[in-house]
């Protein structure tokens with residue numbers, strides 16, 4: 594990882610083996626995911642799992658690439674889902690043969706509960722009201738009831754990404770928790786971090802522990818959600834392993850982690866093409882990659898994605914998408930060779946939270962999805978999109 598942006602969000606990413614990937618091997622726009630990089634992230638997570646005894650799930654919200662489900666399930670214990678459709682994807686594509694599905698949603702709808710119960714092993718409620726309403730069904734189905742708590746301990750710098758920010762709707766505020774609230778609950782869930790190291794997790798646990806201690810003996814598990822950048826080089830994995838072991842031994846609890854980004858970190862690029870170059874006091878590159886359609890976090894987070902091969906020499910070009918949105922701007926880039934119409938380029942670290950968030954605003958084509966094996970150099974197109982994908986979301 595490189596710098597931190599003005600908003601405190603780390604700026605992605607590392608080129609890894611994409612440094613030698615020839616961009617003209619794919620048609621654009623296109624996500625290229627290196628299965629070797631995914632596997633190397635999975636091996637790190639599996640090592641944390643083995644050494645700590647934790648169970649590690651992939652968070653589908655970050656990375657739902659089911660063509661790689663067999664690879665993911667070779668290393669992890671299951672997946673976590675954010676609602677009815679992800680839970681079905683989890684069961685049908687990832688955990689058909691083995692593995693657990695944990696589903697948390699800010700509010701479950703009655704109509705969805707049947708499907709949720711068919712597909713999920715843990716159903717995690719966001720409020721005591723929802724637990725009272727549906728918890729009995731979860732028990733009757735022989736599944737686990739979870740309750741998300743909000744430790745009311747902020748470690749985030751960006752309120753939009755901080756579940757503990759004031760008035761947050763995410764989780765039961767820990768200061769309100771009573772023994773009655775936890776009646777019938779098998780485990781507690783707390784997701785509080787975003788792209789963070791071990792120390793914020795440790796501080797959160799220390800802040801929550803005095804309030805939780807009296808209840809831990811009656812629980813089976815604790816789920817620390819996602820936001821742990823475990824596969825980043827500078828992550829204190831030894832600290833995490835020690836903390837999990839201590840929790841497991843002291844409180845006899847199973848410990849779950851739900852990383853999303855960490856599974857796909859620096860494992861994918863988004864390849865595009867310069868369609869036109871114009872000038873308005875500065876050089877403007879109009880491309881077939883749209884921030885708003887293909888990388889919405891660029892404008893939402895916001896952040897500037899790193900570009901493969903960028904440098905600090907040459908003329909600066911402001912890259913933007915083909916949409917009508919004035920703010921469909923990706924960032925300013927330079928490279929020694931400059932930029933020309935027809936040039937290919939690639940944004941780094943696009944495997945997570947981009948592919949899962951694409952949309953067809955303005956009828957802009959969706960990027961195809963290609964798996965690359967950086968060891969064998971094999972390239973496999975797993976999905977191509979066309980006009981029908983645009984049409985089928987409308988009527």
Ligand SMILES: Cc1ncc(COP(=O)(O)O)c(C=O)c1O
Pocket residue numbers: 652654655673697784786787788818819820821851852853854855
């Ligand atoms: C409940 C829950 N679990 C897991 C995750 C995955 O987080 P990350 O991809 O940052 O690891 C999130 C992300 O928002 C989440 O809300």
